[in-house]
Amino acid sequence: MSAREAIDWPADIHAALQAATVRQIAYVPDAGHARLIKLCAADPAMRMVPLTTEEEGIGLAAGAWLGGERAVLLMQSSGVGNCINTLGMVEACRFPLLMLVTMRGEFGEFNPWQVPMGRAAPAVLEAAQVAVHRASEASAVGAIVAGAARLAFSGYQAVAVLLSQQLIGAKSFAK
Amino acid sequence: MSRANALDRRAVVRTLLQERGELLVVAGLGAPAWDATAAGDHPLTFPLWGAMGSAAMIGLGLAIAQPARPVLVLTGDGEQLMGLGSLATIGVQRPSNLAVVVLDNEHYGETGMQPTATAAGIDLAAVAAACGFAQSETIRDMAGVEALRPQLQARQGPLFAEIKIAANSPPLALPPRDGGLLKIRFRAALLGPAAALA
Numbered sequence: 001m002s003a004r005e006a007i008d009w010p011a012d013i014h015a016a017l018q019a020a021t022v023r024q025i026a027y028v029p030d031a032g033h034a035r036l037i038k039l040c041a042a043d044p045a046m047r048m049v050p051l052t053t054e055e056e057g058i059g060l061a062a063g064a065w066l067g068g069e070r071a072v073l074l075m076q077s078s079g080v081g082n083c084i085n086t087l088g089m090v091e092a093c094r095f096p097l098l099m100l101v102t103m104r105g106e107f108g109e110f111n112p113w114q115v116p117m118g119r120a121a122p123a124v125l126e127a128a129q130v131a132v133h134r135a136s137e138a139s140a141v142g143a144i145v146a147g148a149a150r151l152a153f154s155g156y157q158a159v160a161v162l163l164s165q166q167l168i169g170a171k172s173f174a175k
Numbered sequence: 176m177s178r179a180n181a182l183d184r185r186a187v188v189r190t191l192l193q194e195r196g197e198l199l200v201v202a203g204l205g206a207p208a209w210d211a212t213a214a215g216d217h218p219l220t221f222p223l224w225g226a227m228g229s230a231a232m233i234g235l236g237l238a239i240a241q242p243a244r245p246v247l248v249l250t251g252d253g254e255q256l257m258g259l260g261s262l263a264t265i266g267v268q269r270p271s272n273l274a275v276v277v278l279d280n281e282h283y284g285e286t287g288m289q290p291t292a293t294a295a296g297i298d299l300a301a302v303a304a305a306c307g308f309a310q311s312e313t314i315r316d317m318a319g320v321e322a323l324r325p326q327l328q329a330r331q332g333p334l335f336a337e338i339k340i341a342a343n344s345p346p347l348a349l350p351p352r353d354g355g356l357l358k359i360r361f362r363a364a365l366l367g368p369a370a371a372l373a
Contacts, residue, residue: 052260059229063236089226093354
């Protein structure tokens, strides 16, 4: 087992969300989020909210904050584009928002249809006034998510953590 | 579909919001937000000036966070059509304290009264029923609106109602536009002064 595999970074994310008292877990699934989704679903303090499309999670997070709870939005990079107009509300109202984005379309990508949105994701998020942090090393993921949660919920910012394809491992249809 | 007997939107919303008690309200982009304001600007009404398609999801996040309070999403047919998938998302969660009420004039009222999908017969109440809402109905008279009002407080949902209203544009009654103000006053009214320190 390599050093990278030895670090259970999805468990570190779950611990960071737990420490930040995140209650509502909005998600469109991605293979890269599969373990985190399982960990959150097994946590009685967390409510799982599967979405039909990513921008629903921005509405959910806004409503949660109005009601005194914190939410997180899990998605793949292909979902970033779906969020753009709704991110306008986050900026206009200064809602906290924490997005954890598993990357496709970069290191080792085999599907050309994933490349354009994946490549555009950081610039598109920044254009929509979202602070973008990238996590590429397994050992750093927990601290990056904890810092992003603090910036979001205490600093009242929209923050995205991009979990790089190098971290997750490139998807392949084994042949 | 004959619209001769369609209801007056301001009368509908005034009726739904009278004696609102513990009700938390999300008012969707456009005329529903103006209707809610005409019935009385209120710190526990969150009116939307954008984010079209998001009203029902904001209501869901709020309803999950505040299970003891009834939550009303008051929105339009165009706004709900843009967030049609949210009805499925709500159907999975089934929050008993959430009501989604669509004021259906079958038109995009803010952009020149172009017909929406409901004008072609797309049945939002049937969609909500298919998505597992505990209760879903189409209302065409004020007696139905009067009967709906206590159900908004009953927390036996999720409840969906599509109210057929006339396609007209009453005088503007605009809520504050500053989203920061709308957010802060809502949280302060709901959560108390501690909300500002969260």
